[in-house]
Amino acid sequence: MKRLNPNVRLDFSRTRRYFAAMASIFGHVAASTALGYSFFPKQIRRTTLLLAGFCAFAPDLDVLAFRYGIPYESQWGHRGWTHSIVFAIVFGALMYLLLKLLSPKNTVNYKAGIWLILSTLSHPLLDMMTNGGRGCALWWPFSTERIFFPLRPILVSPMSIGGFIGEWGMRVLMSELFWIGVPAVVMVLVCRGRFDRTTSE
Numbered sequence: 001m002k003r004l005n006p007n008v009r010l011d012f013s014r015t016r017r018y019f020a021a022m023a024s025i026f027g028h029v030a031a032s033t034a035l036g037y038s039f040f041p042k043q044i045r046r047t048t049l050l051l052a053g054f055c056a057f058a059p060d061l062d063v064l065a066f067r068y069g070i071p072y073e074s075q076w077g078h079r080g081w082t083h084s085i086v087f088a089i090v091f092g093a094l095m096y097l098l099l100k101l102l103s104p105k106n107t108v109n110y111k112a113g114i115w116l117i118l119s120t121l122s123h124p125l126l127d128m129m130t131n132g133g134r135g136c137a138l139w140w141p142f143s144t145e146r147i148f149f150p151l152r153p154i155l156v157s158p159m160s161i162g163g164f165i166g167e168w169g170m171r172v173l174m175s176e177l178f179w180i181g182v183p184a185v186v187m188v189l190v191c192r193g194r195f196d197r198t199t200s201e
């Protein structure tokens with residue numbers, strides 16, 4: 001087995017920028033999971049849960065733009081085109097097609113597709129409630145304006161993984177637990193209560 005050379009220092013300076021200004025992956029995945037259990041309980045499977053979580057996180061893959069020197073403020077930069085309604089519809093639909101291809105007996109309902117689209121869309125909507133970074137290009141390609149919601153109670157994520165481990169990371173998690181986790185649980189309980197009532201009638 002190849003051993004790591006202890007004299008080689010790993011350079012995380014670029015990686016740090018890639019984690020700039022995003023509601024953490026925990027908050028995004030919590031939102032997609034809650035959407036599934038609230039509105040699409042019959043579509044819940046391990047594959048759909050994983051794919052919905054991926055959809056909720058995927059817009060932040062745009063941090064790779066930093067690697068190619070694309071500035072944050074560009075429509076192709078972080079929180080740009082991947083944080084739009086159009087992207088959510090196209091990406092969610094593509095993931096739905098993938099899900100259909102992966103399912104052996106074509107048992108996937110179109111509602112799973114709606115869940116995947118909403119999961120992708122939940123990402124920019126949550127980012128627009130964070131108190132840092134730039135706004136999201138929600139209306140791209142019709143407008144490249146970066147926008148936020150008037151209320152932005154969610155603490156923005158650290159710029160680095162290291163920052164996440166520290167005090168700031170804990171504060172972000174607490175903030176997301178309160179502003180995303182609690183509403184998500186309430187939404188699931190309310191919707192499941194209604195769903196259980198309607199199915200037992």
Ligand SMILES: [Zn+2]
Pocket residue numbers: 021022023059060079083123124127
């Ligand atoms: Zn984001």
